[in-house]
Amino acid sequence: MGMKKGKHPGQAAEPGPGQADCPHQGLNTLAFLLPPAGAGLYLACRRTAPRRAASLGRWTWAGVGLYAVCYLLLALGAWFLY
Secondary structure (H helix, E strand, O other), X not given: OOOOOOOOXXXXXXXXXXXXXXXXXXXXXXXXXXXXXXXXXXXXXXXOOHHHHHHHHHHHHHHHHHHHHHHHHHHHXXXXXX
8 A cells, every 4th residue: 555656745756758858959949039938848847857948948048038138228229219
């Protein structure tokens, strides 16, 4: 009547066969270019692949920062031009 690893609350489940817990370049690129998709991927991976989720989180925040800087530059440019 033993508990399987990963079924107890607060305990991370182990990745399945063929599913390594390492950063994925394609998913990180998607998270950078589309931060809402990156947030969803982070939430989907945070318990089963914590290292991959951490990487997705970093790239999602980098994408949010890029969009914020671009927005501010465009807003300042429009304010000075008009």
